Each structure stands twice: as structure tokens, then as C-alpha cells.
Amino acid sequence: MYSVLFRQAEASSQLAGAKGMNLIKLTKHGLPVPDGFVIQTNALTRFMEDNHLHQTSESIEKEIIAGTFSDELKHELTNSFYKLRDSYRSVAVRSSSASEDLEGASFAGQYETYLNIKTEEEFLAKVKECWASFFSGRVSSYKKKMNNQIAEPLMGVVVQGLIDSDVSGVIFSRNPVTHDDRELLISASYGLGEAIVSGSVTPDTFIVNKSSFEIQKEIGAKEIYMESAAEGIAERDTSEDMRSRFCLTDEQVIELAEITKKTENLYGYPVDIEFGIADHHVYLLQARPITTIEQDKKASEEERSFMITDADMNDFWINMESNIEGPISPLFSSIIVPAMEYGLKKNMRKFPIGAVAEAVKLYRGHIYSKNQGGHHPDENCGKELFPILSERMYDIIKHTYLPFYETLDQLAQTDHTAESALDAFRKLKAFYLTAYDEHFNIVFPQMLLTNKLQVMYQHIQGESENAHFYEMLTGKMNKSLETDRLLWLFSVEVQENPNLLSIFKNTKPEQLQEKLKQTDEGKQFLRNIHEFLQEYGWRSVKSHDLIEQTWAENPYYALANIQNYVRNGYHFDNEFQKTKEKREALYNEFLENIEDPNLRKEFDRYYQWTLNAANIMDDHHFYIDAMLDAKARAFLLKVGELLAENGVIQDREDLWFLYDDDVENALLHPVSLQDKAEKRRQAFHEYELAKAPAYLGNPTKEQLKIAEEIVGAVIEDEKNTENHIFGIAASSGIATGPVKVIRDASEFSRFASGNILVCKMTTPLWTSLFQDAKAIITDTGGILSHAAIIAREYGIPAVLGTRTATERLRDGDIITVDGSNGKITVVSRA
Template structure:
């Protein structure tokens, strides 16, 4: 007879062992403390029982009878004696066993099938055959059949393996979610436990203890004891670490079952955690959208982002089940931080040792073609934008304008489609490069410093524009050189909202900026030296892969800035066209149309009347939004309190170095004129157009962004220390405060402040 049994130490697959069995093999072979066991393969079920009948889903009663008939067919058929002999060979009659269903469709990301099939505990050798058949039969539980149908799984392809695992005589047991399943917070682990078997917890029977662990500082946040403390504090923290370790192993949130016997924690099973609620924060959105955004701008921008996100994830073969991507509250945009955290886990190559880099090409299979395709598409985009650049001052009809607007945003959406893939790829590549640098030097601070030096090798468009501006000695409108500069770069935005003027419309913000000439030769020399050190003393395969990685990091750092520069060509045309429409409609302020949403705008273009008084009221309400700072975490979870300890604020390193100076708060372009040479700039964020300020500053603090943000890249280019993502810095730090910016450690020290 063909062998249908394998142990947890043998190789396998989901097709052979089902989801649960395959996971237990992976965990066992990865060194986790899993009770020993065997798997009865799914191909036995297929070969022995064959295909199911044709199900009639439209009639519930008929379907119910069909499922019952299928289960009876399975349970009534005796298992071959050879198979039972093989099972007996692997088990010991002195022990009890857990017999678990392991469907070939279960425990997959996005379809856990939790609770759809059967599990039996404390099974003796005498009852094994009966329970194995019960597990096989549970493939045809009615709710499992419906679940497969709803998710597009074929009933003919469904099969069942069975796990037979040695029971742990647990003193306490339960479950743990590596991500808070209630709020979607990734640094919170939720643990439920009870005395005895963990099935009491899974089934919701009896009293349980609930624990919440904050993994940022490894502390227990909540302890909702339902019984007499089924876990010690040490055990809670150990289970929390185990959950996070398994999460890291699978690169996805995990739902684990565990048991404790004689002080030792056993892992009983692990499956992907599904249905994680979206947790919205300003962590990602604040960099691009620091202020309230007008309704019309957001409708068009959100559409472009959603198209790009779906395309980009598909391109990289990444599935993120959580939607929507954005939320809006009081005019401020919040990003789905749950999706961001899950995406960060999907980085295709994680290095344990430097030799792992040889898998680089296969893991980043899309990176070369994406960059080349984007460059090819850019040419077509620029041609179409050139055609759209001609906006007649008198549009014959609203229908003509509607056609123009649709062309503009169709062109923009098509161009923007792969742009998020560029940003994601850059982030992934930089993460892999950092790990490579860490493998070489073994020191976090040195690896970060070396990463900065390599990133400085990128030729950034924004830096070149700033240098070009600095070389114009006479910045006046009657100077042809300045006029040419505005023709080339006048589409640069002062803020990403189409409502606000661009450089071309507000050139005065550029006229008084101090931009000294600076040599970047030293930056480049340092970067080349790091690259040479990185590839030295390695095999040819490793050196070639490392060199290719660095090349792509530099390329994608350049592309990330370039795609933003090209995207903002839309800003000028969107604002111009809305202005023309507003004047045609005889509005006092033609740009009040930005306070409509897209649907309302198209109603006007279809002939509906404009209510100007309503628009004026909307503008007033919009302006009031600036008076209240946004909460950072927009969710059911309470707002995180930012603690100031010993006058130190924590952020993220953006550009290395330490500097002390006087603070200058910059909230908008009207504050540009207040920036003194040698100031420490403190701002909510910096888009590329703001980076001209850096040349007269000696330090930077922002409320959002990270080491790959435009602000951090330019700070490194200019050579000033920068600390990014300092929460509530605009509230805590005041104009005129004396602070120390430590861009190496990512901290800000307040030396002289009104709050100290």
C-alpha cells in the first residue's frame, strides 16, 4: 500500500498535509516547541473517497441533506487495515492524542476556515479510527461547504488531511493574537487563557483571563482576570514574545494556540490572523497631506491612490485583505496603518546572513522591469500633459470643460498607476540594504550611518532644482533667467492640495531664500567607500548581488523623487482649469469650486445651478479646520499620550549629526519669510518644494516622515541633522525655544523652553 503518513519532521506541502498539518511541520522544523505528531495525507482522502456529489446551493434544505449524506458516506466506510497499522506504528497506547482536521484550503491568508471543521481532544488509540473518519467527514459540514462556495473554492478540489498530535496535559492553555484583533494595533498582543484545555477558550466556554501586552516596551497593558490568574506575568510575556516570533517567521499576523505543562510553553498550532480591523493614523498620510484638504482635491487624489495601490500590489504579487486605504476626519487624511504594517511584513528578502543576498534577483523579480517601464510611460505622459497645457481662456460650453477635466485626470491616473509600487519597492530595497550593512558591521548605528552615505549617491531632482535656484543671483520677475526657471519648475506645489497656488503663481516665496553653493563631493566619496567595503571579501555571487542591490536602491531613491516632481504637473493644470470654470460661472472667488466634491462638480457641469452662498459657507468652515490640530490615531483606541521625559522628545533618525539652535516654526508658506539663517526648522512635514528652506537652516524637526521622506533625503544632501516623526512637535516646541537636534539617535532635547 502507498505510504500516506508522515511525521512533523518530514517534508510536506499544503496539498499533501492541509493547512494545519503543513504549518505544524514548518513550525517543528523551524525549532518551535511543538508536541510531536503525524499527518494522514490529503491524497488518501481523494483516492479513497473520490469526488463529491453536485451540490444545490439555491435550496437550503436540499443542501443540508446532501451534506449530511456526504458525511455519512465517509463515516460508514471502514479505513484500510494497512493504514491503521501504519498509524499504530507512530503512536503510543500510553498517551492520549488530539485529532485535528486539516483541510487543503484552511489556514491560508485571508481564508482561515477557523471553526469550520472538527477537532477532538484526549483521544485514546481505541477511538482513533472513529475520530479520523469524523474529521474526514467534517469536510462536508454545511457551513464549510457554503464558506468554500462564497470564497470561490472548488468543492471538487477540496480535500482533507488529518493531524494526530500527542496531547499536552496542560495546566493552562489558550490563544494569542500577534496583532490586537479589536483595534488592529500591531504592537499589542492579545492573550486569552484558562486552566486546563485551551479548547475552553476557543469555544468561549467558562471563565478566561484576558491579557494585552504592549510589545514596544514589553509591558502588560491590561489584565482582565476572569478566573484566579491562569498565567504568571512572566508566562504572559513569554507567550507574547512567542506570538511575535511566529509572526516574524511567517511575515504575517498570527493566531496561535498554546499550552503550558510543568512551566514549559508548547505551541499547538498557528494560522494566519484574518479580519484585522483597519487602524487609521497620520503616520503615513501626514507627510503628503499635513493640513486639511479640500473635498474636490481629495476625491481626485483618492481615486488615483486607490488605482495605484491595487495595481502596485498586484504587480508585486502581494495580497492585503484590509480595506479601505484611507479615512477622512475634520478635513485631515488618515492612512490605514493596519495595511502599512502588514505591507512592511511582506518585504520579499530578509537577510539572516550576508550570503542570503544571492536570492536578490528572484525575490525582487519586478524591480528592473518596473523602473524601465515607468521611464517609458513618462515620455507619453509628458506629451499628453503638453497637449493639456493649453487651456483656452474662454471655454465654449460646460461639456467642453467636462471633457477637458476627464482627459486631465485620466492621463494623471494612468501615469500615477505604478508610482506607489516605486515607493514600496524603494522602501523594501532600503530595508534589505540595511540588513546587508548590519550583517557586515554588526552595529545598528554604524549600519544606519553607512546607509545614509549610500543614499547620498542618488542624484535627486529636488536638490538639482534647489541648486539651480541658488545660482540665480537676481530673482525678480523681469529677470529672464528667473522667468525661465518658473517656466520649467513653476508647477511645483507649495502644498499638495490643488486649491493652493504653485511656484508659478506665488514666485515671491522663492525670491528671498538663501541658498549657498555646496559641494557634494565628500558625500559621494563616503558613499563609494561604503559600497567598496560592503562588497569586499565576499564571493563573486554575493558581491554581484550586493552591487545590484545598491544600484537599485540609488535608482529607486531617484525615481521616488522624480515621480513626485512629475505628478505635481497636474496641480497647476487642475488649479488653472478650475479657476477658468469658476470665472465662467461668475463666482466671486472662482476657486471656491474646490469645496465641492467630485459628484457635485459634475452635476454643475451637467447644467445644475451653483449656490455661491453655500460655497462661501463651506470655505469658512474649511478655514476653521486649521484652528484644531488633528488627533494622530483616528480609531476606537484612545489617543496615545506623548510623554516628555527629561526634556527629550523621541523621533526617527533622518540625517546624522548633532546641532543646537533656536527654533523657527513653519506651518505654511506664509511663514517662509520668518526663517532666519541658522534656525532649527520645526514643521509638520516638508514636501519637496519646501526643501529650499534647508539651505539657510542648520537643523530640521518634522512631525511626520521617515528616513526616506523628501525632507530627510534633502537634509542629508545639504548636510544638516534631521529628526523625523516627532509626534506633536508643533504643540510642544515653541518659536524661539533652544533645542538640540540629534539626527543620529533620532531625539530632540529641549534646553530652553516655556514648558520646562
């Protein structure tokens, strides 16, 4: 027998050639393969015997083309051809070598494919051309290069009903660019697949997360398409409409992804697939192994899909340091970067805020985003949500976040097996996608509302000064202020108890816990602190990472804050009342100056909505940004313990220096990764010492303008002089005093009452310094950053986004900070 139908052949038939075997296997397992048959390798052997041909002949290719079929061979092959033609207008004829797609060598593209074959004469001629291709110079050269010593003419031919595809393409079940097994990549264009395989078009590209089915798209030019003609294949130009839209719908992309996953599971290794879609039906035209995995693994040892590549450096990337203090640990980066990209992309389209995130990636431990200018939102975008934004946030927190936090609490108390740890780890990664979807779903409508009110304010005020505008939104209780107030109340308790007061006045912060344990009053006080921390302690020393202790783990941080209140005599309620009174006075004065009663009424309506939502910036950070990372850390420490027990790492906190795929693989197959962890820890510390660029690429002025809307200033103000530094006016007022540059939490004890705080950025952990500071200056951040919000709440001047203050100012310099005009003046140098 020289030919056999796909559905009747044995799946292990060695006579079918690699391509034939693959199609037989796919057909046997019910995947959507067009009907066809395989001309087995013994047919070529018979043909060569009938024509007295020898493969060592220098003219073997020409001799095969000139050869004739015996009646027996011709009858069997043409009989199979006509049976297939009963169901299809034409067929495709493809070579199928036994040496094709061997492990470590892919012969894809080295053999022949012929499309739209209709007649017996064409069919037999193309079969001979496929056979001849086995001996072609390019294939022989490729075999030699790959050390392939197969000498027998083991060439089969696949004959398959031709699908007149509306759309076709190629799928890689493992992202071939990033080598990421969690993603598949689809390249697709119009018409027959030959246009893509031959490189004649720039296809649309779709990257699909194999777990969440999240789709990343990049539109291609799709310059031409190929279709069946009366004879052979015709090339046509695509229309403007075809080029301007994606050739696949999201539903089709997901259907292709599901079929690809089934195919990959069937083979047990990554595959690439050629497909066609005709009349809304998907067909698999061929599948083969991705055969360069081992080489790719070595090349991608330290590369991940979320890292900026050399090719990416041609684009404009903005450092997101005003939102996430960098660098971040490898494990956290592999979780947070995909989550941020997912949430930003989805919600920037739902709630346009002037820019759209194209991608979020990591560079030297820092998170960067690539943004394009977006359209400004419709006048009424999100308006139906404006009256209930705060209530809506708390409803989302209650139903989405808190139940998962309960799960994390349970997981943190569980002794895990490798299987249970892996399952929980994957659920945590999946939840981060949900968490950052909801994160931006909460924040963006509030930003739209605030921007709407600000535009109204500037229209009425006739100027672009914003500090007073935001001060009209202060004096609204939020979770950070609530935390501070409770810490202050603990300090009041201390001041009313002579024994506790003596301890707090005469003990170093790091020794407070041990000192308190020595008395009954102290023990009770620590128990009260512990209860407080179970609710308010889910914040890390380093915001937005897993790497540092949380307050809940160590009462030192709360005790140090209480001690600061005891020493500085700050009265939270009195100061908060002053802030409220200032806000009310500013607002009433502004409102009285609006002459048009209808405009006054409209402004007041939007103002009340905005004031009601003013707690969102801090409260979402408390419940999402801080709490999720803190709860995740508690669970992940258990995973670290398990990996340490299995010899993967030495200490549980070495876990932070593994990537997510390292963790998953090590749970399944424990091998030592300690050397990798140590190298990454060293690189992390190097990134901490180096100054990360504010942006990458060569932006236009328009791009810089977009960037400033997103993260604040990205370049140093051109008005700067030796003794003057300009930044964003974030909190009004003027103050003069000595500089104290604080670089991280370990330096907090250096800060004294009356200093001017100069730092890169602040997070909620830094709030305790605001009680003592005369003014705040930062390198990064804008009008809505943490530093700006808290400075306004505490009523102290703030100039932010200077880009250069921590470099140009030194401890002891006497400076004047004008928070109303965003100006810093050096009075004298230390």
C-alpha cells in the same frame, strides 16, 4: 384576457401590476429575463365577483383562500401554466400590485413570493395566496404609513420559469450605503435568492465603479444556501470552501454591472435588481425603482462615499499626513482619495511591502488609510525590475503622463462650454486613477529593492541603525536638487551683475518682481525666470492640493529662493560635491569591512541598483505628485471661471470647495452653490487650526507596528521627558542652536541662518530652508520622507516623527539635535 406572456404584453399594461410591468419592459428590450406570464389584475376582480367577495370584509384574506375558480378563469390560467412548464422544471409565483414601487414608497418584501411550484394544485393555491396578500394587515399598515389611498384590489401575479441558480443576489444601481450614483452595489450568495432577500445569509458584497469598473470586495460568511427540493425549497449548509471564496468572479461582476447600467439607462432612474446565475448564464428575475432617493439626498447632503462614517470609526485608520499634508480641499479630496485607494490596493498586492490597503477615506479633511498586515514579499519579487527602475520610471512618465499633461495645457487655454468642461473634467478624474496606479507601480518596486539592501546591510552590520545606510545613497542628482541648482545658478548670475545684486540685496521678496520690471536687465532676468518656470515651476505652494498658487503662476517663489541663495552665499556645486564624497567614503569603508568576497560582490550589485534608483522618490514627486496637481489646477481654473459666469459660484477659486459631483451637476444644471462653498471653506479653515489624530480606532500593538512601517511614528515615544524628545534618526550628526517653529510657507521669511527648523512636515517647497538650517525636526514622517532625504543631501542632522515637537518646543529654545540616535535635548528654554 386574464393572462398574458411577458413577450406579448404591452409594456404600458396597467393590468400587470408594477412587477409585471417591469418584467415586460425588460423582456421587450432584450434583457435576459426568464420566460413567464402575468395574471392581470382583472383576474382578481373576476375571482371576487365569482365568489361574491367584498374587500371590506374583515375576513377577506381567508375568504379568498377558500374561494373557487370559475371554469373559464381556471382554464386560461392553467393553460398558461402548463405552457410555461414545458420549458421549466418548476415556476416562481410572485405578487405584483399596481401600488407596489410607487414613487416614494417601496412595497418590496410586503407581498408574497413562492418558489419551486410544479403542480396545477400548488399553482392555483399560490395565486390565491398572492391575491390575499394584497389585503394582509402588514400591507395595509404600510399603505397607511405611506398615505397610499389606492382602494381597488389591483393585484396582479407574476409567474416565471424558476432558474435553479448556482449564485443569486440583489444589485443596487446606486450605492444605497453612500448614496453615490457613481457606484453600484451587488450582494450575492449561493443558491436561490430567497436566502439573501430573507436575510438568512451574510452575502459577499461587491462595489463597482460604473465608469472604470474598479471592484471593491468584501467576503461574507454565506452560512447557508437554498435550493429546489422534491417539494418546495431546502436549506443547506455551505462548505468551508464555499465560505472562504467569493461566489462571483470579477468577470461575472463586470457582466452584472454592464447589465445593471443598461437597465438603469432603460428606466432613466436608479433601480434595484434581483438576479440569478445558472450554468454560467445571467438572468434578471425582477427590477424596480429605488424609491427613497429624495429622502436619501437630504440625509447625504454632505456625505460622500470616500468619507469615514460612524461605523468606520470601529476600525483602525492611519493618518497619511507624512505623505499628504492635510487638510485638503473638498474638490481635491473627491479626486485624490479614490485614486489613492485604487493605486494602493492594486499595487500592494502586486508588490507586497508588508501591508495591504483595505480602504482610503477622508476624515475632517485629512486622508486616512485602513491597512491590514500583508505577507512579506517573495525573495525574488520585483527582482527583474531592479536593474532598470529609474529608466522604467522615465519610460512610464514619457508614455503615460507627459501626453496627458499636453492635453491639460491645451484645456487650460480653451474657452469651454458646459459640455466640453464636463467631458474634460471626467477625463481628468479618470486619469487620476491611472496616475496613481502608475505612481505606486513606480514607487513600490524601489521600496522593495531598498528594503532588500537594508536587510543585507543590517545583517552585515549587526545593528538596526539606518541613518548611515541611507547616507550611502545620497549625492545622486534628482529633480529637486536639479531645481535648486538652477536657482543657485541664477543667484550666481545676480552676484556677477552689480545692478541685479543691488536689487536682490535691498528689496523685500514680495517687491522683487516689480523692481526687476523697472530695468532692461531686470526684464531679461524675469524672462529667463519665466522660461525656467515653464519646466520647473509645476509645483504648488501647498503640495498635494489644487488650492494654492503654483510657481508657474507667480515668479515670487523662485525669486525668493534666489534671493536666499544671494544672501547666504551657499555654493551648491561645492556642497553637492561634499555630499558625494561623503557617500563614497562611507560606502568604500563599509565595503572594505565585508570579509566574504561573494557577499561583498552581492551587496555591491544590489547597492548599485539601489543607487541608480535613488532619484525615484524625488523625481516621481516632481513629475507625478506635484506636476499633475499643478497642471490640473490650471485647467480647473477655467472650469471655475465658467461656473462663476453661470452664477454657481462667485469667484473661480470657490471651485475648490465643491465636490466633484457638485461640479458635474452644476455644469449640467447651473444653480448657486455659493452658500455650500462658503460653509465648506469655513470648515476647511477649522480643520487647519485643529490637530488631526495620528490614527482612529483602538489599534493592537501589531497594528501600530504595521502603521509605523507605512508612515513612521504614530504615537509619541514613551521615553520622552520634559527636556528630552525622541524620534526617528533620519540624518546623522549633532547640532546645537535656537528653535524656529515654521507652520507653513507664509512663515518662511521668519527663518534665519543658524536656526533649527521645527515643523510638522516638509515638502519640496521647503527645500530652500535646508540651506540655512542647522538641523531639522518634524512631527511626522519616516526615514524615507522628503525631510529625511533632503536633510541627508544637505548633510544636516534630522530627527523626524516626534509627534510632538511643534507643541513642546518654542521659538528661541536652545536645543541639541542628535540625528544619529534620534534624540533632542533641551539645553535652555526661551
